[in-house]
Amino acid sequence: MTVEDIRKILGAKVLVGEEHLSEEVKSACGSDMMSDVLAYSKDHSVLLTGLCNPQVVRTAEMLDIVCIVFVRGKKPDEAMLQMAAERGIILLSTGHRMFSACGMLYEAGLHGGAI
Amino acid sequence: MDVITFHYTISPDDFTRAGEASSDVKSKLKKMGVTPEAVRKVAIAMYEGEINMVIHAKGGEITVHISTERIEMVLEDVGPGIPDIDLAMQAGYSTAPDAVRSLGFGAGMGLPNMKKYSDEMEIHTVIGEGTTIRMVVNL
Incomplete structure (x- = not known):
């Protein structure tokens, strides 16, 4: 699915990267622990997280993560928005909680990818 | 054969900036045309190491040597040292x-991730003085 599909499913707001919404996403990872994301995340994936600090964007950068979805209405600060914009990473924000947001994407056909 | 070397000083207690060195290495490797898989391995392994230097030590120095065959990262910190390396290498021990x-x-997951994403890893540690980790990713 594309990031635009994810945006629609989650009713999410685009914070950064409006111009990249047609990018394809193949798997997803939901976690607040960045070390776990670094251990298990796959290529071309989307990261769902309730953690909101610059290391979330850094982690995404290291893994070539296409898009970060902040759950529970978390709002990154200006420095994070700028970091993401410079790296071409899309940032979305949704009011849904982690469990619900992951479930909605899973139901729509986006899976975690093979272990 | 030419070896290109990059050097970084990692400042302690600045969690916001942790990862800047890894970010810089990643973009340099990409520009050099290194395969995406190797870039990813180096980026993750070095980033975990860099985070560790900020979390556990008082910062340190990272030197990266790049040749046509391999990328070698040497991370030297001034920190407490690791009392039990086997224990520290266990996933979930922190x-x-x-x-x-x-x-x-x-x-x-830091040290296990560093081992997972590198082809060679050596740890040299002295309690009360610091830890040096050498990691290699083959090209």
Whole structure:
């Protein structure tokens, strides 16, 4: 699915990267622990997280993560928005909680990818 | 054969900036045309190491040597040292304080991830003086 599909499913707001919404996403990872994301995340994936600090964007950068979805209405600060914009990473924000947001994407056909 | 070397000083207690060196290495490797798989391995392994230097030590120095055959990363910190390396290598074992966990790290995956994403890894540690980790990713 594309990031635009994810945006629609989650009713999410685009914070950064409006111009990249047609990018394809193949798997997803939901976690607040960045070390776990670094251990298990796959290529071309989307990261769902309730953690909101610059290391979330850094982690995404290291893994070539296409898009970060902040759950529970978390709002990154200006420095994070700028970091993401410079790296071409899309940032979305949704009011849904982690469990619900992951479930909605899973139901729509986006899976975690093979272990 | 030519070896290109990059050097970085990692400042302690600046969690916001942790990862800048890894980010710089990643973009340099990409520009050099290194395969995406190798770039990814180097980026993750070095980033975990860099985070560790900020969380556990008082910063340190990272030197990266790039040749046509391999990328070698040497991370030298001034820190407490690792009392039990086997224990520290176990996935899930962590001595990080709760404050670090609330920042998204300290899950006990740092050293295991560094080993997972590098082709060679050596740890040299002296209690009370510091730790040097050498990692190699083959090209």
